[in-house]
Structures are given as C-alpha cells and as structure tokens.
Amino acid sequence: MAELKKSDLVKNWLLGYSGETCYNYERLQGLGNTNAFVPIIRALYPKEQQAEELKKYLIFFNTEPSWMGTVIHGITAAMEEKRANGADITADEIISVRSALMGPMAGIGDVVSQSIAYPILAGVCIQLALAGNFAGPILFEVIYKVLMLTLGYNMYMMGYKRGKAAIIEMLQTGLINRILEAVSIVGLMVVGSMTVGNVKLDLSFLDFTWTNELGAVTLNIQTGVFDSLLPGLLPLGTVLGVWALLKKRVKPMTVILFCFGLALVLVGIKAIMGAY
Amino acid sequence: MVFKAIIVALIATCCTWWFSHSITRTWLYPIWSGFLVGLVMGQPLQGMMIAAAINLPYVGFITAGGSMPGNPMFAGPVGTALALVSGMDIATATTIGVILGSVAVLSWNAYMSINALWVHAADKYLAAGNIKMVRVCNYLPSFFVSLILNGLPALLIVLVGKSFGDWLMTFPQWIMDLFAIAGGILPALGIGMLLNYLGKKKIVPFFFLGFALAEFMGLSTMMITAIGAIVAILLYNFQGDQSKKVGA
Numbered sequence: 220m221a222e223l224k225k226s227d228l229v230k231n232w233l234l235g236y237s238g239e240t241c242y243n244y245e246r247l248q249g250l251g252n253t254n255a256f257v258p259i260i261r262a263l264y265p266k267e268q269q270a271e272e273l274k275k276y277l278i279f280f281n282t283e284p285s286w287m288g289t290v291i292h293g294i295t296a297a298m299e300e301k302r303a304n305g306a307d308i309t310a311d312e313i314i315s316v317r318s319a320l321m322g323p324m325a326g327i328g329d330v331v332s333q334s335i336a337y338p339i340l341a342g343v344c345i346q347l348a349l350a351g352n353f354a355g356p357i358l359f360e361v362i363y364k365v366l367m368l369t370l371g372y373n374m375y376m377m378g379y380k381r382g383k384a385a386i387i388e389m390l391q392t393g394l395i396n397r398i399l400e401a402v403s404i405v406g407l408m409v410v411g412s413m414t415v416g417n418v419k420l421d422l423s424f425l426d427f428t429w430t431n432e433l434g435a436v437t438l439n440i441q442t443g444v445f446d447s448l449l450p451g452l453l454p455l456g457t458v459l460g461v462w463a464l465l466k467k468r469v470k471p472m473t474v475i476l477f478c479f480g481l482a483l484v485l486v487g488i489k490a491i492m493g494a495y
Numbered sequence: 496m497v498f499k500a501i502i503v504a505l506i507a508t509c510c511t512w513w514f515s516h517s518i519t520r521t522w523l524y525p526i527w528s529g530f531l532v533g534l535v536m537g538q539p540l541q542g543m544m545i546a547a548a549i550n551l552p553y554v555g556f557i558t559a560g561g562s563m564p565g566n567p568m569f570a571g572p573v574g575t576a577l578a579l580v581s582g583m584d585i586a587t588a589t590t591i592g593v594i595l596g597s598v599a600v601l602s603w604n605a606y607m608s609i610n611a612l613w614v615h616a617a618d619k620y621l622a623a624g625n626i627k628m629v630r631v632c633n634y635l636p637s638f639f640v641s642l643i644l645n646g647l648p649a650l651l652i653v654l655v656g657k658s659f660g661d662w663l664m665t666f667p668q669w670i671m672d673l674f675a676i677a678g679g680i681l682p683a684l685g686i687g688m689l690l691n692y693l694g695k696k697k698i699v700p701f702f703f704l705g706f707a708l709a710e711f712m713g714l715s716t717m718m719i720t721a722i723g724a725i726v727a728i729l730l731y732n733f734q735g736d737q738s739k740k741v742g743a
Contacts, residue, residue: 236516241637243610250614254633257626270624277614277621277629285516325559333557334692337524339720341554345526346716348547349585356530356543363521401731403693404701405723410554410686411705412719417551418686419586419679451710457680461687462694471564474684475597482677486669495669 221263221303228296230258232375235292238284247281252292259296263303272299275310282321283328286336289371290386291320293378316383324386327395335402336366342409345417418454424489500653502535503576504642507649510568511606512641514634525550525571525592532575536653545578546571548585549592552681555688564688566603569645570596576652581660586678587671593681602644609640701726 238251253276260272282288295317302308340359348355377385389395425440438444445452464474489495510528513519521527525546533542553567574592577583583591617632652659663671690702701723708714708722 233515233517236520237514237633239513239516241610241613241633242513242607243614244607245611246614250617250629250633253617253621254630257630270621270626273621273626273629277617285520329557329559330692334555334689337556338554338689341524341526341550343716343720345547345550345554348526348530348543351540351544353539353543355547356526359524360521360527364517367520368517397731397734400695400698401727401734403695404698404727404730405720406689406693407698407701408705408708408719408723408726409716410689411702411707412709412714412716413554413682413686414706415709417682421679451706454683455706455710457683458686458690461683462690465687465691471684471688472597472600474687475565475593475681478680478684479673479677481680482673485676486673489672490669494672495667 221300223259223262223296223300227258227262228293228376228379231255231292231296232289232372234258235284235289235375236371246277246279248284249276249278249280251284252276252280255292256295256299259299263299272310275314278314280317280321282325283332285328285367286332286370287328287374288321288324289375290378291317291324293375293380294320294383294386295378297379297382320383320386323390327399330399331370332367335399335406336363338406339409342413346413414454414458415451418457420453420457422453422485424492424494426492496654499535499537500650503532503572503653504646504650506531506535507569507572507576508638508641508646510572511603511645512638514638522571523568524556525553525567525574528568528571529575532572533579536576536579538579542575542579544585545583545588546575548589548678549574549578551589552593552685553596554682554685555690555692556685557688557692563600563603565593565596566599567596569599569602569648573599573645573649573652576649577656577659580653580656581663583660583663584675586675589678589681590674593677593684599645606637606640606644610637613637 234255234257235252237254238248240254241250242248243250253273256273256276260269264272282291295313298308298313298316302313340363344355344359346355347358421441422445423439423441427438427440429436449455461474461478464477465471469477506522506528509519510522513522522531527546529546529549530539530543533539533546536542549570550567553565553570556565556567558564570592574588574595577591577595578588613632613636616636617629620626620628620632690699694702705719705723708719709716714722
C-alpha cells in the first residue's frame with residue numbers, strides 16, 4: 220500500500236509556491252502545479268504510470284496560491300493517495316474538485332492576502348520607512364512571510380486531513396466572511412489615516428493681496444479657506460474623487476491620467492499667478 | 496558598479512520571475528524590492544524612503560487571474576535604482592514610479608503571453624514521459640524572459656541612469672513642479688482602489704474614523720492599526736452574539 224510521508228506533503232506544499240514561476244495567460248498555474256505534484260505522484264504510482272497521472276495538473280488552473288489556496292493541494296494529495304490505493308476516484312473527479320474549489324479559494328485568498336494583510340502591513344510599514352526607520356521594510360517582510368507560511372501550511376494540512384468537507388463547511392457557515400468583514404475595518408482605518416500626510420494637495424500658492432483705502436487685504440486660499448474649513452479637506456476630497464471614478468468603472472490607468480491632468484491644471488494656475 | 500548593476504538586474508528579474516513565493520511573494524511590492532535595491536547600491540536609507548514613496552500609489556494594488564492595473568514589480572526596483580543614481584527627490588520618485596509601472600504593464604503582458612510557449616513544450620515532454628524536462632520548463636525559460644524584459648532595463652538604468660538625472664535637471668521648473676504635484680496626488684489612487692474593494696456601505700465610516708484620528712488627533716498609522724484591531728474584535732464578538740440569538 221502506497222502511503223504519503225509527511226516529507227512528501229511538505230514538499231508538495233512548498234513546491235506549490237512555485238506555482239506561478241511560469242505564470243502565463245493560457246493555463247496560469249497549470250505548469251507550476253504539475254511541478255508541485257511530482258513528489259506526490261512519484262511516491263504513489265509506479266514509474267510507467269507517473270507521466271499519465273501528472274497530466275491532470277497540466278491544465279488551466281488559477282487560485283490564490285500562497286495564503287489560503289494551498290488547501291486545494293492538500294485535498295488533492297489526499298484524493299491521490301486514496302486513488303493510488305484502489306479507491307474509486309477517477310482522474311476527472313480530482314480535476315473537477317480542484318476546478319470547483321479554485322474560484323472560491325481565489326476569492327477568499329485574494330481578499331485575505333491582497334486587500335487586508337498587504338494594505339494594513341504596507342500602510343504601517345511605509346510610514347515607518349518614510350520616517351527613516353529600517354523597521355519599515357524589515358517588519359513588512361517578516362510579518363508578511365510568517366503570516367503567509369503559517370496560514371499556507373495549516374490550510375494545506377487541513378485540506379489533507381479533512382478533505383473537501385473542511386473547506387465546504389467553512390464556506391457554508393459564513394464564518395470566513397464575518398471574520399473578513401471585521402478585519403476589513405482595520406484596513407479601512409489604516410488607509411483612512413494614510414490619506415493624511417501621504418496625499419498632498421496644497422493651494423497655498425493662491426495668495427491674493429488687495430489694496431483699498433483701508434490698507435492691504437490678504438487672502439491665502441489654503442490657510443484662509445480650506446484649512447479653516449477642515450484641515451486635510453483637499454487630500455480627503457482627492458481620495459473620495461478617485462473612489463467615485465473607480466466606482467464608475469473608470470480604469471486605474473485613466474485615473475492616473477486624471478491625476479496628471481489635475482497636476483497640470485494646478486501648474487497652469489501657478490503660471491497664471493506668475494510663479495515662473 | 497557593474498557588479499552592483501548585475502545584482503540589481505537579478506533582483507528586478509526575480510520581482511517578476513517568481514521562482515518560489517516563499518521568497519518572492521513580497522518582491523512584488525516596492526517597499527521590499529526597492530529596499531533590496533537600495534541595500535545593493537549602498538544607499539539603504541535613501542533607497543528605503545524612495546521605495547516606500549514608490550509603493551504609495553500601489554497600496555490598493557490587487558491582481559487577479561494575472562491581470563494588472565499597473566506593474567509595481569517593475570516600478571519598485573527600476574524606479575528606486577533610477578531615483579538613486581539620478582538623485583531624485585521623493586515626490587518625483589513617486590511620479591516616475593507610476594510612469595514606469597504604467598508603461599511596464601506592456602512588459603508584464605508580454606511575459607504572460609510568451610510563457611505560454613513553455614507550457615506547450617512541457618505538454619510534449621510530458622507526453623513523452625520526460626518528467627524532469629517538464630520541471631525544467633517550469634523554472635528555466637521564464638527566467639530568461641524576465642531577465643530580458645526586467646533585468647536588462649534595470650542593468651542599463653544603474654549603468655547609464657545618471658545621465659537621465661542630468662537630463663532631468665535641464666527641465667524647466669514647471670515640469671519639475673508638475674512631477675512633484677502629481678507625486679502628491681497619485682497616492683490617492685492606492686487608497687481609492689482599496690476603498691473600492693473594501694468599502695461596503697456599512698463599514699465605510701471606519702475609513703473616515705481612520706482619517707479623523709490621524710488628522711484631528713495626530714495619531715500614527717501604527718496606533719490607528721491597534722485601535723482598528725480592537726474595534727474589529729469588539730464588532731466581531733457582538734455580531735457573533737446576534738447570530739446566535741437568531742439561530743436559537
């Protein structure tokens with residue numbers, strides 16, 4: 220009876236991190252997954268059968284591969300083990316379980332890794348780095364990797380031990396979504412605070428002086444109008460403006476052009492004010 | 496200098512050629528990749544600050560299925576190298592980073608398209624039962640594709656980027672102002688993109704809470720993260736109570 224050793228599982232999990240080494244539009248992580256499953260297939264099947272068994276991985280596949288999606292590889296390894304030992308599991312069944320899970324796991328994994336963990340970490344660490352503190356990049360690297368590898372390993376092993384039931388349970392109870400929504404709050408507060416000091420829009424060059432019979436009257440648009448209304452109003456307005464554009468499905472690239480357009484207008488006004 | 500240039504080129508190559516995410520996953524982000532470049536070029540402090548500034552517009556950067564709204568893997572190392580050799584200030588570096596990252600979406604698309612060739616080669620090897628070559632196809636050819644698309648430009652920037660800086664110095668003041676002002680506005684893109692992903696109606700007020708704590712009370716991002724974590728735990732706990740009651 221062919222059995223998977225712990226070391227086979229660890230190899231499979233680690234090689235999964237090379238899932239995007241030959242990332243491509245046609246099959247995305249297909250080739251990388253084929254590479255990751257070589258140790259599993261070699262441990263379970265006789266030599267002449269190995270290439271044939273690997274073929275089920277060299278197909279279109281895409282999920283979030285590092286944080287949460289590792290669970291799919293764990294589930295697959297368990298299925299391969301049963302199949303090699305004579306259980307009635309066809310190659311097509313393995314393929315269909317994998318493709319059924321890749322979408323939901325991409326959704327959850329991308330939210331966890333890219334819209335929660337990364338912005339919170341980057342938000343804090345960028346501020347440290349801009350202040351000249353080396354803890355910025357170092358904390359970013361260390362915390363990101365510790366979280367990623369811990370989650371990735373545990374998700375993989377959970378998938379291996381409990382099979383697809385584990386993940387279906389998690390998806391059905393809505394527990395994940397409740398946790399994610401709570402953690403999103405931290406992300407929102409961090410980017411809210413990042414608006415201050417990082418987004419800069421300053422109209423202090425709009426400085427007017429009038430002279431009448433009572434003497435000179437000066438008005439600075441920035442300090443006299445916006446700052447007295449609400450400090451940070453312009454940066455906040457800029458962020459909300461960008462958000463409004465994105466909500467209308469304006470592409471990020473177009474928003475970049477808008478930003479340059481706005482900068483050009485400001486330079487134009489400066490020129491009219493006689494700055495150059 | 497040539498030795499440094501080669502190392503920077505290899506860093507830039509690996510920011511796109513992800514040989515293992517256990518190492519390269521964080522190389523996607525300028526705050527880390529640019530810092531590495533700064534270290535290699537012997538200017539860790541300046542490199543770190545420039546890298547952080549380049550990262551700002553990419554705080555809301557999310558890729559799915561290989562489509563990218565910009566290319567921070569290019570902007571990070573190459574932008575930092577360019578800013579360091581040409582002595583750029585931080586606001587200008589943000590703008591140059593965004594320009595590089597936008598143009599380099601093309602090289603990302605090229606990378607993702609060319610790599611499909613190696614998958615077809617792997618198909619043939621697997622049909623012939625040659626598993627070892629399938630693995631080689633996964634690792635080796637895409638390295639060279641990234642080396643040409645990302646490593647080579649990085650190498651050239653380190654070697655001849657200084658003349659770019661000198662050329663930049665000849666620009667009239669209004670263009671330099673334009674770059675600096677744009678550099679102040681562009682970070683709004685990263686924040687706006689994240690708002691767009693996370694900003695469900697009922698939790699959007701927390702964005703304004705974060706803003707208010709920083710602007711009106713002067714709290715640091717680290718402090719606000721801690722407060723946010725407490726709020727999140729409280730809300731999660733109370734939410735849990737509610738659903739239990741409904742269930743019972």
